[in-house]
Amino acid sequence: MxxxxxxxxxxxxxxxxxxxxxxxxxxxxxxxxxxxxxxxxxxxxxxxxxxxxxxxxxxxxxxxxxxxxxxxxxxxxxxxxxxxxxxxxKREIITFRGAEVDPARPGKYVEAKEWNALLADPEVLVLDTRNTYESEIGSFAGAVKPQLETFSDFASYVKEQLDPEKHRRVAMFCTGGIRCEKASAYMLQQGFPEVFHLKGGILKYLEEVPVETSRWDGECYIFDERVSVGHEDFGDGE
Missing domain, CATH: 3.30.70.100 (Alpha-Beta Plaits)
Known part of the structure; x- marks a missing residue:
């Protein structure tokens, strides 16, 4: 193994x-x-x-x-x-074209075992910040999928589709958490009052949350020869 x-x-x-x-x-x-x-x-x-x-x-x-x-x-x-x-x-470890972003000022981290509570809150807009081909094979129930061709499209989506006055509580997630470091920082820079993101991303959620209480639906796309992973690749979630 x-x-x-x-x-x-x-x-x-x-x-x-x-x-x-x-x-x-x-x-x-x-x-x-x-x-x-x-x-x-x-x-x-x-x-x-x-x-x-x-x-x-x-x-x-x-x-x-x-x-x-x-x-x-x-x-x-x-x-x-x-x-x-x-x-x-590399010049950057994660590219976010079209905007200057300080990843040292991200949104509020949410631990994997606390994530389900945010998903259940009707006042929270939950965003899948991954590319379309990733979100098509699996996502959290109820999450909004912006249909991004590349991660750099996220800034345009926020400007065109979201409003800080209307969307006052936003939670986001990605595969391992790194994209949300910059995406959440960008949203805070744009004036969104409360921005949360899943600490460690989907991978940490699959690792720590038992399958019987999981809100994850489908598989998680990953960038290696395994193509995707699910709860079964992380043990019993304990």
């Missing part, structure tokens, strides 16, 4: 290239596969390997960028879902 770890952390990195080289030296030639993006604004990755290798990776990232285990989304796979190991330098 292979351990899969998905993670991100926004923080100022003075030497992204130095971190990439350290990671390369530590893991090239090991059983670790997957991609980690490294940028001046932080790190974002999904990696797979033996439990021991993943532990070594997370320990290093904990030391270098302060990544906490509670921020990591864990799942399992029968075989390695990636074919290569890549540590890539």
């Amino acid at each position: 292979v351990t899969v770890a998905a993670y991100y952390r926004f923080l100022p990195l003075a030497d992204p290239a130095g971190l990439r080289e350290e990671l390369r030296e530590a893991f090239v030639g090991s059983d670790l596969l997957g991609t980690t993006l490294i940028a001046p604004e932080g790190v974002n990755g999904t990696m797979a390997g033996s439990a021991e290798t993943i532990e070594r990776l997370l320990s290093l990232l904990g030391e270098r960028v302060g990544l906490e285990r509670g921020e990591v989304k864990f799942s399992t796979a029968e075989a390695l879902p990636f074919r290569r190991l890549k540590f890539k330098l």
